[in-house]
Amino acid sequence: MNLTLAAKSQLIRDKAKELGFDLCGIAEADFLSEEKERFIDWLDKDYHGEMGYMANNIEKRLDPRLLVENTKSIVMVALNYFPENTQEDSEAPVLAKYAYGKDYHFVIKEKLNALLEYINQEIGETQGRAFVDSAPILEHAWARKAGLGWIGKNSLLLNRKLGSFMFLGELLIDMPLEYNTETYLDFCGGCNRCIRSCPTNAIVSPKVVDGSKCISYFTIELKDEIPEVMKGKFENRVFGCDICQDVCPWNRMVKPHAVEAFKPNPEILSLSKDDWFAMDAHKFGKVFKNSAVKRTKFKGLKRNLDFLNE
Numbered sequence: 001m002n003l004t005l006a007a008k009s010q011l012i013r014d015k016a017k018e019l020g021f022d023l024c025g026i027a028e029a030d031f032l033s034e035e036k037e038r039f040i041d042w043l044d045k046d047y048h049g050e051m052g053y054m055a056n057n058i059e060k061r062l063d064p065r066l067l068v069e070n071t072k073s074i075v076m077v078a079l080n081y082f083p084e085n086t087q088e089d090s091e092a093p094v095l096a097k098y099a100y101g102k103d104y105h106f107v108i109k110e111k112l113n114a115l116l117e118y119i120n121q122e123i124g125e126t127q128g129r130a131f132v133d134s135a136p137i138l139e140h141a142w143a144r145k146a147g148l149g150w151i152g153k154n155s156l157l158l159n160r161k162l163g164s165f166m167f168l169g170e171l172l173i174d175m176p177l178e179y180n181t182e183t184y185l186d187f188c189g190g191c192n193r194c195i196r197s198c199p200t201n202a203i204v205s206p207k208v209v210d211g212s213k214c215i216s217y218f219t220i221e222l223k224d225e226i227p228e229v230m231k232g233k234f235e236n237r238v239f240g241c242d243i244c245q246d247v248c249p250w251n252r253m254v255k256p257h258a259v260e261a262f263k264p265n266p267e268i269l270s271l272s273k274d275d276w277f278a279m280d281a282h283k284f285g286k287v288f289k290n291s292a293v294k295r296t297k298f299k300g301l302k303r304n305l306d307f308l309n310e
Ligand code: SF4
Pocket: 154, 197, 198, 199, 200, 201, 202, 203, 209, 213, 214, 215, 216, 241, 242, 243, 244, 245
């Protein structure tokens, strides 16, 4: 079958929709020259904290062709995970919404692999790999290039219809396609709500987050003790932090997702404040069996709970 590049891209976008992705766009694999300076500056200022892996593979991070040889196209997808319900006890330690359901890494990877299989069977032979937050790839930058949205002042990808509660994933493939050429306009305007609302002042300037001051970093990435100077600043966050998304006007009208796998685990949402603080390793293993929360292991969660409680 002799398909034009435009027809191939359209088939891929259609299939991505069929697989349940909310957005799909395609960018040409290239060197991220625009992002280079910003990224190097971010590293120089130690905004990555103890996330040493961020400073590894800088060249690959800026050029996906070095990550997967012969990559021509980056197929970016996004999936809304905005939940219908939130935690029941308003005094319970607060969990990032992305951790309510099944660990997104598996869910999205499975869909991306199905998309890759479809491309091979219906469009043409292609070599490629699927990634979900698992490789040195500047996902937000590629999502913007692929036309999925703009980068908000909180440094997250924003889309006018879907807001920012979206998981991102990508296929790096060696098939040339038709690429997005339109720049998604920036709709932050004069708003500064995310910057003003961040309890640790981690958003140091528009689109620049000092990762080493972010509550998500402290509660998920940091292996050591949380610095005393942060005491009282977490606004009850125990795993991750959604504050700069919760306050964003573009998240006000977002429709809840309908993805079965992301359906909140009722056991998680119904945990009361007392349940959280009484949690033991056994209960942790049971309640968070399929959630991304298990990344911290019980020890990490206990450290976070103690930090909130002291
Ligand atoms: S996630 Fe929380 S701590 Fe991190 S930048 Fe946003 S509001 Fe600040």
